[in-house]
Amino acid sequence: MTRPVSPRNPCPFLRALVAQGLLPDSTAPLGLVAQTVERVARAGEGQPALGSAAVRAIALIANGLGPSAMLRNAGEGLHLDRLRDGPLDKHGVGSGLLDAQARFVVDEWTRLEGFASDKTVSDGSVERGLDLNELTRMMDANFERAAGRRRRVDRALMNGEWPVLLKVLGKQGAKGRFLSLAELRDLVEHRRLPARMQARLSAG
Numbered sequence: 001m002t003r004p005v006s007p008r009n010p011c012p013f014l015r016a017l018v019a020q021g022l023l024p025d026s027t028a029p030l031g032l033v034a035q036t037v038e039r040v041a042r043a044g045e046g047q048p049a050l051g052s053a054a055v056r057a058i059a060l061i062a063n064g065l066g067p068s069a070m071l072r073n074a075g076e077g078l079h080l081d082r083l084r085d086g087p088l089d090k091h092g093v094g095s096g097l098l099d100a101q102a103r104f105v106v107d108e109w110t111r112l113e114g115f116a117s118d119k120t121v122s123d124g125s126v127e128r129g130l131d132l133n134e135l136t137r138m139m140d141a142n143f144e145r146a147a148g149r150r151r152r153v154d155r156a157l158m159n160g161e162w163p164v165l166l167k168v169l170g171k172q173g174a175k176g177r178f179l180s181l182a183e184l185r186d187l188v189e190h191r192r193l194p195a196r197m198q199a200r201l202s203a204g
């Protein structure tokens, strides 16, 4: 059973954490956000570490850059249901996989599939996936197609999204780490973490 997630939370990763009951849908203390993200990352292949301080810093500014907004987040925590229209909202200058109401957009998924290629995993099986070069091409193309309605910071923000997701959700392939398309779709469309990570999380 997954929990409902506010349409005003546009982050596919945080949406999955809320849906799985790892974070509340509303307000979460910065320490809890940082700890939870770290715990989920450690459940990934190779137990990657993200650095709690970096996650905390993002959560501090995510609802507004002004001193009063930052003071409020420092005291109350991150408002996960108020990320839309905050400083990290790229207003469509991204993958477009989720629309403004956080609905999954099949046409954008089909476009994203075009950046992927076959990846061989340790047991010799092959699956479609995205490595860092392919993700970089996708991010560049996302920025490119938004000419005229993008901020310069939007391209930099992407580096804190897709490459970080590659670290957390990535699988080790014969030629390096990659995001499995099947797992990525499950995350973005169904707000589910890969079964291998869920199993490690429930084992503590």
Ligand code: HEM
Pocket: 010, 011, 012, 013, 014, 033, 037, 055, 056, 058, 059, 062, 078, 083, 084, 088, 089, 090, 091, 092, 093, 094, 095, 096, 097, 098, 142, 160, 161, 162, 164, 165, 166, 168
């Ligand atoms: C406090 C922590 C975080 C906050 C406040 C946050 C916030 C956001 C926001 C507001 C967006 C929407 C950006 C847009 O308009 O395209 C977003 C997108 C995204 N975030 Fe997060 N995020 C956080 C942590 C993470 C982490 C840890 C990961 C990876 C493991 C991640 C991966 C992504 C990805 C892949 C996107 C989608 C970008 C696209 O569609 O192009 N986020 N995040």
